[in-house]
Amino acid sequence: MVRVVTQHLDACEDHDLAIRTAGQLLRDGELVAIPTETVYGLAACISNEEALGRIFVVKGRPSDNPLIVHIAQLGQVDELATVDATSRRLIDVFWPGALTLVLPKRENVGDRITAGLDTVAIRLPSLAITREIIRAAGEPLAAPSANTSGKPSATTAQHVLSDFGGRIAAVVDAGPCVQGIESTVVRVVGERVIVLRPGSVTRAQLVSAIGGVVELSGPEDADSVTSPGTRHRHYAPQATVVLCNTVEDIGKQVATLPAGFTAVLLAVERPAVDVEWRWLTSSTLYAELRRADDLHVNKILVHCTAAVQLDEALMNRLRKASEPFIESV
Secondary structure: OOEEEEOOOOEEOOHHHHHHHHHHHHHOOOOEEEOOOOOOEEEEEOOOHHHHHHHHHHHOOOOOOOOEEEOOOOHHHHHHEOOOHHHHHHHHHHOOOOEEEEEEEOOOOOHHHHOOOOEEEEEOOOOHHHHHHHHHHOOOEEOOEOOOOOOOOOOOHHHHHHHHHHHOOEEEEOOOOOOOOOOEEEEEEOOEEEEEEOOOOOHHHHHHHHOOEEEEOOOOOHHHHHOOOOOOOOOOOOOEEEEEOOHHHHHHHHHOOOOOOOEEEEEOOOOOOOOOEEEOOOOOHHHHHHHHHHOOOOEEEEEOOHHHHHOHHHHHHHHHHOOOOOEEO
16 A cells, blocks of 8 residues: 655555655655655655755755666666766666666756755666655755664655654655665776675675676765765764674673663664664664664674674664764773
């Protein structure tokens, strides 16, 4: 079931009417939270400078953080950017899907979207309803994650409402996001593919697709500034996040909790520690971080097993959530 929840919190549950309603609101210059396969996005039409500006205001998003443009069909990428041969290969393999490409922008792409850079981040989502909404809006949509800047991303419509309440026109509720973690962001530089933000598409998949060099950009690398979601603190709950490598580390953290302090543990399996715990997966990470805040716990302990540490996207989000970085070693 798909529904549109408006700022007055009344719901429209007819699929076609929901799409038309969302499209009309976007054409009218409103902000609408939309579902994707990754996370919910806070969308505005790319031609509406006022609406684009309100994305930054509503989210509390720094103005130097570029926005990702979401398109509904392949041909739209060439209207917005120039595409090299390697990027075209990645498009052929991974679109529609959770891969965002940073490409040289065309003159019709405004500086508000790109934060004044000469590149634009673009992706073609795989979720059909996302593409339907873009088509109903009549143009591509700029849509960063639909959460207050710095907080865990929204993977349900309720997450969006808890962050924004009546400050946006509507949220299109299509249920929980399937992947639950943001897209991989890459840029092709010469013969290299540089991963600016790890995500649902892995480096191994990228290497398999192009048969070439795929590198992970560091936070201080010059290329990293071109990517949305890399320059500022992200994904962080109110509670302190502590990354623990062993069960013994978890036990020490629990044993040293001050009187009256509470903790919750995120783990891939139940450890022998007397503390409330929840399953840790990429798809449920943000929901669990938000749940911990709803419970008003003081600490979120994360058991970083070898399998967790091998998951680049998951570890990227965990490290950002724990900044200033706290790790039990």
